[in-house]
Amino acid sequence: MTKNISWTDDYAIGIDEIDQQHKFLFKLINDTLRSDLKEQLQISLLQLYKYTREHFTAEESLMKEICYPQYKQHRELHNQLITELNKKSKEALNDPTKRDKLDNFLVSWLIVHIIGEDIHIGEFFKR
Template identity: 30%
Template sequence: MSLIQWDEAMSVGMDELDEQHRELIDLLNESYDAIQRHDETLMVLLIDKMRDYSMVHFQAEEAVLRSLGYPDIEAHTKQHRIYADKVDEFRRDMLVRTNLSQVFIFLSRWLTNHIMHEDRKFIPWLPETDDEGA
């Protein structure tokens, strides 16, 4: 069962960032499935991969925003750090927590909200593409 389904409404209109968002969603869903199956070995690997990939994505997204002069870059970067800190906390505590599903529900809600509300705020700063208005 997936926690998050990618929807085109989540698109920020930049292929690289959209693909990275889809990958983060896939990793979150795979990790949640591993928790549901009580597959601790896979869960650890996926959480580590999710953490590493989120850092790659955040660096790429922040570099794009800096290059475009996005005015809310500091607040956006702070939100990325909150997510990364939460994933780190989860990784440290995951073998002692009794309700890992709640943590994943939090992470999935955070990611969905961040993409739908915060990431979409920078769309006006992105270069226009040929398929605008299509």
């Protein structure tokens, strides 16, 4: 089964810099979903991890800059996502039967976090 997530403008939070980064995250996640060989998966996950860190840092700076009221809680969610990403990555690399769990996490994380949480930064920014 080929898993794939595609960007639509419904996912845009209305801050161009962040939307571009989210688009790139979609790409990196799709690369990861398509990585079948262990070595390939390892490389994709490393790229995803690095870019996610960069993206979270950028998002956190922006939240600080605009005095976003839920900054602390949002930063905490980012930390949890990084921890979860590391955990699920390790598990899937060590045990291929855990691969589905990783893939499901990657897909739901993006949708749930961007749509559920990042969208509020956009709403606050527009006010």
